[in-house]
Amino acid sequence: MTAVNDEQRTFGPLGRVLVIIPTYNEAENVKPIVQRVRAAVPDAHVLVADDNSPDGTGKLADELAAEDSQVHVLHRKGKEGLGAAYLAGFRWGIDEGYGVLVEMDADGSHQPEELPRLLTALKSADLVLGSRWIPGGRVVNWPKSREYLSRGGSTYSRLLLDVPIHDVTGGYRAFRKETLEGLGMSEVASAGYCFQVDLAWRAVKAGFHVVEVPITFVERERGDSKMSRNIVAEALWRVTAWGVSSRASKIVGRKP
Numbered sequence: 001m002t003a004v005n006d007e008q009r010t011f012g013p014l015g016r017v018l019v020i021i022p023t024y025n026e027a028e029n030v031k032p033i034v035q036r037v038r039a040a041v042p043d044a045h046v047l048v049a050d051d052n053s054p055d056g057t058g059k060l061a062d063e064l065a066a067e068d069s070q071v072h073v074l075h076r077k078g079k080e081g082l083g084a085a086y087l088a089g090f091r092w093g094i095d096e097g098y099g100v101l102v103e104m105d106a107d108g109s110h111q112p113e114e115l116p117r118l119l120t121a122l123k124s125a126d127l128v129l130g131s132r133w134i135p136g137g138r139v140v141n142w143p144k145s146r147e148y149l150s151r152g153g154s155t156y157s158r159l160l161l162d163v164p165i166h167d168v169t170g171g172y173r174a175f176r177k178e179t180l181e182g183l184g185m186s187e188v189a190s191a192g193y194c195f196q197v198d199l200a201w202r203a204v205k206a207g208f209h210v211v212e213v214p215i216t217f218v219e220r221e222r223g224d225s226k227m228s229r230n231i232v233a234e235a236l237w238r239v240t241a242w243g244v245s246s247r248a249s250k251i252v253g254r255k256p
């Protein structure tokens with residue numbers, strides 16, 4: 001799918017790193033996660049993208065930003081979903097001149113201590129995905145029901161969309177700025193977890209070199225998951241609709 005053989009490709013320097021952490025009611029988690037990122041990758045900057053959390057997460061993030069010039073806060077007007085928060089964060093980061101944009105949950109599931117490995121892999125890739133479902137990847141303290149949903153969602157998306165990715169719903173990722181600029185961010189409408197499928201699929205279709213590296217995903221200890229039936233339903237109908245329409249266009253476009 002890539003225009004040139006990946007081995008022949010040269011990848012430019014990474015540039016400055018921005019770790020984007022979307023938050024909605026993460027008051028117990030925001031300080032520890034920002035501190036862990038700052039300790040694990042001291043050169044990186046952090047952007048907390050808060051959807052006006054009623055529990056005061058945004059104010060706590062402001063306190064962190066006041067003490068540390070490498071911490072920034074994007075205050076959004078209300079809860080609009082993970083996808084919208086990331087898109088706003090990506091735009092902010094690209095405008096501010098960062099070369100690498102990282103996605104990371106606030107709840108500690110994505111361990112900042114693993115970020116150096118993702119960044120190393122990005123030196124010879126356009127997009128790096130932290131993967132639970134390749135050898136070396138694992139989940140800790142996850143209920144079996146969540147594991148089946150995640151594995152099932154990834155397998156369904158992989159087969160239907162024909163993406164060669166094992167963990168396509170995961171949200172621990174590092175993008176080069178050029179990758180985000182080249183995958184048509186302005187057309188992304190997905191709000192919930194299918195946002196992750198959407199971006200990965202777009203990156204593969206655009207011919208970018210996408211690499212999975214194993215991660216250990218640790219279930220949150222504090223605060224509540226924002227996972228809902230609506231989020232699962234959105235992912236199911238959107239992925240199904242994408243799969244059907246891309247297959248239909250392949251059949252129509254096929255030469256006899």
Ligand SMILES: Nc1nc2c(ncn2[C@@H]2O[C@H](COP(=O)(O)OP(=O)(O)O)[C@@H](O)[C@H]2O)c(=O)[nH]1
Binds near residue numbers: 049079082104224
């Ligand atoms: N800004 C923003 N962040 C969100 C929203 N929904 C979820 N998040 C954040 O996205 C991350 C992943 O959500 P989480 O509830 O842990 O999902 P789970 O790990 O699948 O159970 C966390 O940092 C949440 O605070 C939202 O609507 N807006």
Ligand SMILES: [Mg+2]
Binds near residue numbers: 107220225
């Ligand atoms: Mg979580």
